[in-house]
Amino acid sequence: MTRNGEPFDAKLLLQDESQVFERKQSLSLQREGLESLCGMVNADPARGTIAFGLAPNGQVVGVEPGVLDKAQRTLTQVIRNRIDPPIQCTIDVREVEGKHVLILSARRSRDVPYHEFGGRAFIREGTSTRQLSLAEKQSLQRMRSRDIHPGPWTCDKCRSMVGVLGSFVITNEGMRRTYACECGGEFWPAT
Numbered sequence: 001m002t003r004n005g006e007p008f009d010a011k012l013l014l015q016d017e018s019q020v021f022e023r024k025q026s027l028s029l030q031r032e033g034l035e036s037l038c039g040m041v042n043a044d045p046a047r048g049t050i051a052f053g054l055a056p057n058g059q060v061v062g063v064e065p066g067v068l069d070k071a072q073r074t075l076t077q078v079i080r081n082r083i084d085p086p087i088q089c090t091i092d093v094r095e096v097e098g099k100h101v102l103i104l105s106a107r108r109s110r111d112v113p114y115h116e117f118g119g120r121a122f123i124r125e126g127t128s129t130r131q132l133s134l135a136e137k138q139s140l141q142r143m144r145s146r147d148i149h150p151g152p153w154t155c156d157k158c159r160s161m162v163g164v165l166g167s168f169v170i171t172n173e174g175m176r177r178t179y180a181c182e183c184g185g186e187f188w189p190a191t
């Protein structure tokens with residue numbers, strides 16, 4: 001179990017399912033939940049939350065307290081073993097109406113073009129999740145990977161935009177493109 005210190009807003013549980021939020025009635029729907037989470041982080045908002053123990057209509061059904069510890073360990077293990085590249089996840093257990101709701105949140109860091117779950121990449125569109133095709137994965141690489149992206153670029157500090165990056169540094173392995181901006185920030189693919 002990891003905690004990244006970001007407090008979870010319990011009001012979120014009352015919201016409708018969305019691009020970044022889905023309910024799962026039971027922990028037996030772990031695989032479906034993780035596919036959705038993978039789809040959420042791969043979409044542009046780059047983050048998502050799955051709440052286990054909530055019926056599709058929002059009713060609190062709770063996950064069985066007896067299996068909670070084991071479920072958290074299993075979930076952590078599955079995330080570690082099956083999500084590639086590794087992703088930072090937060091697992092939180094909240095008591096709502098006397099029942100336990102397990103809240104799983106994740107975020108894609110901007111240097112990762114997309115994550116795969118069990119060897120497949122997913123994308124979330126509204127409230128549905130589907131698998132990405134090879135062409136779509138290549139397009140995401142080109143849009144998000146700094147090694148492949150052709151431009152334009154935005155600096156994450158001063159927000160200046162450039163079409164082409166032309167700075168190189170000499171390293172032990174030869175010339176390498178640098179993403180440094182003169183303001184001290186770094187250039188990332190503009191979206």
Ligand SMILES: [Zn+2]
Pocket residue numbers: 155156157158159160181182183184185186
């Ligand atoms: Zn800058």
